[in-house]
Amino acid sequence: MKKLLALTTIAAAMATTAVTSHAQDYPGGKPITIVVPFAAGGPTDRVARDLAEALRKSLDGVSIVVDNTAGAGSTIGNAKVARAKPDGYTLLLTHVGMATTPVLYRKLSYNYETDFEYLGLINDVPMTVIGKPNIEARNMKELRDWISKNPGKVNLGNAGIGSASHLCGLLLQSELKADMTTVPYKGTAPAIADLLGGQIDLLCDQTTNTTSQIEAKKVKPFAVTTLKRLNTPALKDIPTLDESGLKNFQVTIWHGLYAPKGTPAPVLKKLNDALKVALKDPEFIAKEEGLGAVVVQDKRVEPAEHKKFVMSEVARFGPVIKAAGAYAD
Template identity: 60%
Template sequence: MWIKQAAGRATTLCLVSGILVASGYARAEYPDKPVTLVVPFVAGGPSDKIARDVAESLRKTLGTTVLVENTAGAGGTIGTARVARATPDGYTLLVHHIGLATAPALYRKLGYKTSELAFLGLINEAPSTLIGKPGLPPNGLPELQKFIAAQDGKLNLANAGVGSASHLCGLLLQSALKSNMTFVPYKGTAPAMSDIMGGQVDLMCEQATNSTPQIEAKKVKAYGVTGAQRSAVPALAAIPTLSEAGLPGFNFTVWHGLYAPHGTPPAVLDKLNKALRAALKDPALVKREEALGITVIADDRLSPAGHRKFFDEEVNRWSKVISEAGIQPE
């Protein structure tokens, strides 16, 4: 009799336990294992650097290991697709830049839809600089505008490949100048920068984090900063924005955002957004970013809704710019 009663109680406990697990009450609190930040580009680049900085700050807030995984290829679409298809549990996240908003206009087949991603908040944004080769005749943007127009499309503009920040900035610049230039694509920023310093190409629109050392060393000529405000970096402080130098309203920044797979539980998304907010207040992270002229986001774009609204605006903006440039999706 006692054995039957014990067996009955054990069966009941198992059933209750199963119900609790199924309903989520017995689950361990998120996170209970390492979180992976997928960067859809090679190690060592700007996106990789910010992801590693954010990973360190998120580790402090989440209380778990945060790993960075580089899944490069196809303009960032391979790594993005990996996260879009990942289990929506908050353990596989994506750090991506402006290229996520331009990809729909540049690629026919992405391997994912942006609706398959949950927006967690914008991380940062950084301006680029318009630089020229040493000895380029024009001094200042007004002279450069006249020089470009007189060249009738012969002046060349280096970039790190279709869809890169330097390429996008160049497209926006060409549209604002209403003058054509010859775009010269390279396999990355390093060879493009090498050739502009060597005088093989005329102009380049490059992220300030990469161009500042060359500007400071006078290895290139600086014509303007692409952001809405002048850079706080001492070496760039005296350089006007392109907007104030003659292209009113010109504003180009390279931004990064954090994403999770669509379907991730709301409670996990909320915890991740709070962790991101805390991470971006980390004095060590803010100091590192500001030293490079990068602005850490502190406005409404840090919220999921604000991030999504900004992203949609960027998609519309770049779709128009890319279409007007006559670029056909690959």
């Protein structure tokens, strides 16, 4: 019995030594893969590629590969990372969908709360409420009046169930207590195309997708979804929904970084430390600001605060999604 106990103790010590050695060597020149659960070229993909470059600098120049594993509203890519070896070489970068898929999908092959290590929040992307070029309303007050006088006749587009624009639209309808017809598309591009053509009336989408259209005066901007006006030249004169009468209305599409559950604590610390350095990289900040995004510099860069924030977002979006019956399965 004593011999068995001694062997068990030695095995445990060897395992601990191996983990410690791995953590000290990490990443050790081995490539890191960041899984993005969306197609290449979209807003989340752009954030991932910019962050990969900033992280590379803070991780001794290690190669960081972005793997676009799209499909099923981000759940395929999320599941891929949840099942990955927890060694720090496979990470997940995703957006607010981490907090909404648990409500949108009744059955998931992973648990958002227990299958991931939360590493830190990356950015906040504001949203804009925009209208077709020839829409009758000139400001948010007139828009609200117009919607109320046309119950069920106003078409509100979105980029698909579970998309950022879908979530923003649900919250907007809930706050306005408005009866609008929701029109889902397979992506933001076709939704904006139909908005420009007048097939739909309104769209609420990320600044990363709408700023260029607003700059070119191809759409009618009504409001931004932050509590303060934005500093971006093309958006600085657009009022907030809060000042337009929807008090405390605020919604941003944030991005966060995750690792598989069970990744060694020393590796997680190295990754979180590298993330904090990356988020202060002037080049990364400039790129994000160019997309209309705000790089996170508050306590949400800490793993515990990141997870706490996501849980609060689940509680926030859940009732709205359930009330609308907006399920993806």
